[in-house]
Amino acid sequence: MMTAAKPNTPTLENYWMPFTANRQFKAAPRLLAAADGMYYTTDDGRRVLDGTAGLWCVNAGHGRRRIAEAVERQLSTMDYAPCFNMGHPIAFDFAEKLAAIAPGGPEAQLDRVFFTGSGSESVETALKIAIAYQRAIGQGTRTRIIGREKAYHGVGFGGISVGGLVNNRRVFPQIPADHMRHTLDISRNAFTKGLPEHGAELADDLERLVALHGAETIAAVIVEPMSGSAGVILPAKGYLERLREIATRHGILLIFDEVITGFGRVGTPFATDYFGVVPDIVTTAKGITNGTIPMGAVFTKRAVHDALMTGPENAIELFHGYTYSGHPVACAAGLATLEVYAEENLLTRGGALAETWQETMHALKGLPHIIDIRNIGLVAGIELEPRPGAPGARAYEVFLDCFAKGVLIRATGDVLAISPPLIIEPAQITEIADRVAEALRRVA
Secondary structure, three states: OOOOOOOOOOOOOOOOOOOOOHHHHHHOOOOEEEEEEOEEEEOOOOEEEEOOHHHHOOOOOEOOHHHHHHHHHHHHHOOOOOOOOOOOHHHHHHHHHHHHOOOOOHHHOOOEEEEEOOHHHHHHHHHHHHHHHHHHOOOOOOOEEEEEOOOOOOOOHHHHHHOOOHHHHOOOOOOOEEEEOOOOOHHHHOOOOOOOOOOHHHHHHHHHHHHHHOHHHEEEEEEOOOEOOOOOEOOOOOHHHHHHHHHHHOOOEEEEEOOOOOOOOOOOOOHHHHHOOOOOEEEEOHHHHOOOOOOEEEEEOHHHHHHHOOOOOOOOOOOOOOOOOOOHHHHHHHHHHHHHHHHOOHHHHHHHHHHHHHHHHHOOOOOOOEEEEEEEOOEEEEEEOOEOOEOOHHHHHHHHHHHHOOEEOEEEOOEEEEOOOOOOOHHHHHHHHHHHHHHHHHHO
């Protein structure tokens, strides 16, 4: 039975919530009503420390006036303009500013930017660009994409096909794809600080799939440098370098899904910079506008872009795009976000705090039911022993307990995922860890 709404609040019946157990939530709703800096305020007036940067996206913290004012100015100037055979200056300005900080630096030449409306759209765009590129260079038989188990690449049909989370895939048809093994190996790498030592050889799965399908059928391989939604899964030292070498040798494009890791999350502007491995295409979203306006961007190597710039000049080179590609208000938000990042050094601040973050999170080792702790930049995954017959229940209870005590974390399966805004202070890092520790003791 649906619970009655509080006075002057809406009914909960009509909104079909995403990735939510709707009946469970609406029986005991958790409503956030305001946000500023590092904190949310609930509908009943409680302050809650944001330990998740919204949903991996509010990297500069909440309520940034510069971004709000930029959005207001753009709405007053021009609310919308089409981008099909038309243009507006702010989209070109934003693309230029993004190219200046593009993954890998100037030498990588990942400076051709295609705008989307979300991370899911960025992935779909990247997959289509990869297949179109192979066709443009005379490799039209390359239509298969290789993904990885436990990967999350959004919720489009392409994204779920290359993704490796079974609940996202089980009831939907998919495009031709295959999967490498994931890189989580708790038996050899538990409680590693930073990148694990064991598992670089898992990149050789790409060789196995080349032998199975033939390189001439494979357009691209897509991986998250850090798998976030699956529970903060890291690559072993040397893994991405090995994957890059194999892909290059077989003419396979390498796509990094940096929707989560982009814009400072791992302590460098992009994970591409952190690992020093240059892919051919990079997907981004989330932090590109600090979560204020939905937007994404796909960074593509100049050589991939230029391969499609052929044929008659009046011909459309890539039959792809969205009504909201390069939306002027989103571009205004993005430009202001980049200014905030630059002025406060937020794209690298996570690196300065990484050691404090690492030591504080790993100090939780030994608390009830923790079987692994993983970290990179300002991200941590705390894996809990599943409760017999109730996978995910223990982590969900810790999430609820932390929220009740004023800290927002995320439960994904049996993993507690923590990734705060990049403006976090050391005392707030300690506060998050303390609340998690107390919750673990109570839930145990």
